[in-house]
Amino acid sequence: MAGLIVGFSQAVVVLATAAIATATATPVLIPRSPSTLPPSVGLDTALWQQGDRPRLIQAIDHSLHYLQTPKAKQDYAAYTAAGQPGASLGANLRQRVIRSLQRFRHLVQTSRSAAELQAVVKREFVFYQSIGTDGQGRVEFTGYYAPTYRASLVPTAEYRYPLFRRPPNFAQWSEPHPTRLELEGADGKQWHKGPLRGLELVYLRDRLEAFLVQVQGSAELQLPDGRRLSVGYAGKTNHPYTSIGQELIKDGKIPREELTLPRLMAYFDANPSELDRYLPRNASFVFFENTQGRPPSGSLSTPVIPERSIATDKSLMPPGALAIINTQLPMKKDGQWQQQPISRFVLDQDTGSAIRGPGRVDIFMGTGDVAKTRAGLINTPGQLYYLLLP
Incomplete structure (x- = not known):
């Protein structure tokens, strides 16, 4: 439960068709064929059942705004800080993230169901899975x-x-x-x-x-x-x-x-x-x-959106990028909080002192007592995938 407290650190991340890796060569994000993914990945029913599309589009727009700023250019330039070949690597990755968000935004607006959106995303995007805490994709989720x-x-x-x-x-x-x-x-x-x-x-x-x-x-x-x-x-x-x-x-x-x-x-x-x-x-x-009444902001200096903004280790993960989280969130049923499996499209817009390594994700749950209760109940494993156009 640590988000919102640290700016993006100097990072070295290599994006290739084979993997996203640190400069020490150990991949932290591995491409996965859509056919090998669990059926639930990307089936974001909240977009239609809970009317959540406006919030997701708002989160996308915040990332797109950030990605055009001098801060974003500086952040992505840090990916070449350890002498990786190709001075334009960071700029190319940033442009790929922008292009992916623009396409995904259009798909969210035009898709007629969660299943339709899932199908086209699996067809058009490359899925990069975090190796997690165990090298096999197990990610530990908390809430803030x-x-x-x-x-x-x-x-x-x-x-x-x-x-x-x-x-x-x-x-x-x-x-x-x-x-x-x-x-x-x-x-x-x-x-x-x-x-x-x-x-x-x-x-x-x-x-x-x-x-x-x-x-x-x-x-x-x-x-x-x-x-x-x-x-x-x-x-x-x-x-x-x-x-x-x-x-x-x-x-x-x-x-x-x-x-x-x-x-x-x-x-x-x-x-x-x-x-x-x-x-x-x-x-x-x-x-x-x-903050003069401004909404809570993440490490990208843009507002964070409940259940649509996540915090990760920005020395490893691309800031502002589109991702999918597969985990459980507390939902109220018959007056009791119960853990329900979810798959959500999210934007990587924050970091935190406690969020370190490829196996940690903090989910922003909002403001107030209900958000406090739900955030405090999140301590669950799951998977994290980043989505990029080829």
Whole structure:
């Protein structure tokens, strides 16, 4: 559950007719014949049954907008950073992604059913499958969301845990940067003694909520006077992300198979003093800005769309590209959340500190309590495919 918090890193990805590979030559995306794919791949019934085509087209348009920007050109140029032959490799890949999105957009608009769209996509596109965590295509899926919390612009006895602006002299901070423990103390209240003093942007009531906003990278905040404030990622320290959920598993506090966001929150509700022990284990620290009501944005600096935007490791995967996820998502049936198998067309529009390697995908689930619940219930395996025209 880590999306929305890190920009696209320098990457080396080679796109060939045989594979997409890192410069170390191990392919991370392998072409698959459509005849070998599970029958469910690309059968995106939500586009018609749930009227989801406008959201998918919106996500496509966001990727197309990004792909025409100087940032996209710079990002794709990084694919030749390790001396791969052919200076135009990154530009050629970017143009191929653009051409693929334009064609797919037309197909979404003109197809009359999920089956018809699936058939033409299988006929026209090349499917590149991620090798996953095991080299055989197993991808671990999680969900993330833009939370809504109560907050105050001034500190009070109730609102005590700040989110912080990016320090104006941050570029001059010596490296390695201070850790979370050094910046805010074990109890999260010592920030006024160091470089964070005077950088308070807004105050939250709950320390774990403030921490989760850092993990998610953005939030919608409800102020006491009824106004709403949106905050988004503005930078982070150079320490790697450490999952406190994984730390709880390692220490035997939560069984691996039971790890969900509600389970994690319940543990700290029952053991509040443990926050002092576990939160500092994530040495990374995130800064925020007032986004003036803009919707949550991903690492491409474009809005992310619920269930249509994903976060991946951008040192391996092509930014803005079209993909298919085959996994399970929680759906409500008879008043209960149940995992339902899905196949969805998505756009790769984000990344995150916890999203590393070819076997990790974070699905953006939206904003608010329902999105929070559903995101917290996603901890499932599946497959990831990228789609490109030949």
